[in-house]
Amino acid sequence: MASLAEAGLSSAAIRQLLPSACPALLLAAEPADEATIPIGATKIGGRPDLPPGMAWPERPPYDDGGALAREALDHAARFHADAGIVPPWMDAEQGAALLAANAQQKADTLAFMKTLDVDGADLDAAFFGFTAKDCAVVAREALAKSAAAATHFPLAFLAQFDLAALALEEGFDPALPRTGRLYLFYDLLLLPPSYAPSSRIGLHVLHDASATEALVRTDIPAALAALTDLNAMLMPARVRTSPAVTIAAPYGTAAPPFALSDEDLSMVQDWLSNVAGWPGDGAAGAHQLGGWPREIQSSMAGTAALAANGIDAGMSDAWKSPEARRLLEDAAAWRLLFQLGPDEPIGNGLPGALNILVRAEDLAAGRFDRAWAVYEQS
Known part of the structure; x- marks a missing residue:
């Protein structure tokens, strides 16, 4: 009190x-x-x-294990796309589509930010610089989650x-x-x-x-x-x-x-x-x-x-x-x-x-x- x-x-x-x-x-x-x-x-x-x-x-296994697995892989895929790297679970065609879609999204975001008079330094900071090593860690986690969701x-x-x-x-x-x-x-x-x-x-x-x-x-x-x-x-x-x-x-x-x-x-x-x-x-x-x-x-x-x-x-x-x-x-x-x-x-x-x-x-x-x-x- x-x-x-x-x-x-x-x-x-x-x-x-x-x-x-x-x-x-x-x-x-x-x-x-x-x-x-x-x-x-x-x-x-x-x-x-x-x-x-x-x-x-x-x-x-979770009843919605498939959805949990997809969520884990989709999150990791976005991470890979920002690094310009194809996720290891995707084939070449899927990877190319992912990278192209991500590149277009970045271009649209940059174009919008320019209309707000954001300077170049801020534009550069708008996107993370992920490395291949970062992606390897994320991919391991995503694949482990994907596998675990559908099993005991x-x-x-x-x-x-x-x-x-x-x-x-x-x-x-x-x-x-x-x-x-x-x-x-x-x-x-x-x-x-x-x-x-x-x-x-x-x-x-x-x-x-x-x-x-x-x-x-x-x-x-x-x-x-x-x-x-x-x-x-x-x-x-x-x-x-x-x-x-x-x-x-x-x-x-x-x-x-x-x-x-x-x-x-x-x-x-x-x-x-x-x-x-x-x-x-x-x-x-x-x-x-x-x-x-x-x-x-x-x-x-x-x-x-x-x-x-x-x-x-x-x-x-x-x-x-x-x-x-x-x-x-x-x-x-x-x-x-x-x-x-x-x-x-x-x-x-x-x-x-x-x-x-x-x-x-x-x-x-x-x-x-x-x-x-x-x-x-x-």
Whole structure:
């Protein structure tokens, strides 16, 4: 409350915000020799300590795997075209057509920019100078994604949390289980679209109560280990925690019905940025367990509410249907399990945040299979 008052918010606004306050643990991942991390301890990345008999989670092919494969190749093709290089998966005729279309697009763009009296130096800077070496890296990633989308593929291990140990710390979210371990796996390679119902298979969340001595530190599957250079998995890191108090972002789809003035709303946004911070603002709080998510955009919970219930949230009209409106009324029930922020030292080069969300009712009942992943960036 003191920090909200110091931010200049009115007492009326503070009274509205405080009921939504929820503790959370901010997490700093410190790269480590995995051998020094005890079996069963909280950690991010590396090799999970799995319950006896449990295989490393993998997903089946995506229903829209063909579209995901084409998207990966099309993105890489544009990269190659800007470098004037034919992608290795295209024949000569396809490559010539790609380069010609790109050259024409550049010419049209330059002609338009000249009508705006842009000087020559700015025109030269309008296009990137990609090299053959750059293209080779992009081509490898695109081909790996294209192949993985249409086949069974192991999910990346994000983290495991020793809930009994964390429950003793200030900042632990009381809505989380206080015993056992929480395991999170996700398809970091393809980063399936958060808005698509078919993306459910890209996430696996498990709560397990096996004794520590029964756990098995499991080797990384060969198919995943072969892609370490593509940021398809996270490097092992021990976790250092710090407590935080979070509130529901008043501009999000999960926000309670606040009645804030424009001035108070602006101050809350500043408070969220300066006090809680955004994922990736600093190593001390790059990641988060529990609490309210630090939203970059405003539709995170709404996206989860729709996509988890079979509605393609990527279509703007889908948000307007009667069924969507009914589901969005429940958006505030979606809570944060884990937020993975940008963290280059552990191999997470994503510019935005990956958020694992679950409805409060499902969290209380231990239905972690109903969790949903939403990736967002500014």
